[in-house]
Amino acid sequence: MVFLTFIVTIKMYLTRADAIKRGDLDIKFFRVLDSFNVPEDVAKVTRHYTNLYEMPVLFYLGAVLILTLKIDDVTFAIIGWLYVFCRIAHAYIHITYNKIGHRIRVFQLSVYVLITLWIKICYHVVI
Secondary structure, rough: HHHHHHHHHHHHHHHHHHHHHOOOOOOOOHHOOOOOOOOOOHHHHHHHHHOOOOHHHHHHHHHHHHHHHOOOOHHHHHHHHHHHHHHHHHHHHHHHOOOOOHHHHHHHHHHHHHHHHHHHHHHHHHH
């Protein structure tokens, strides 16, 4: 997830720089990140970058809890990697062809995986 965030950060920078060079994005955009009159490619990658600081924070917190509590259960690794792969797929769809039906299904799956992770954490804490 950390590397995905870095990749999207770099993609965002390159997309914005390209839009400025093309003349599609005014430098004033960066004063308040005004989303009006922004090229679609810039809006998509900017929105996805913001998205990486929303739900994934719960994933990071869960990972820290699992390590802190020294929970030894291999299913957490499987659930964790499934979540990461869902987020990679979500990023790809969002930043490229952005078909809403595909994007929402992958996002929903990632939410269900994250809920499963937290249910398992709660189970291990209670038991």
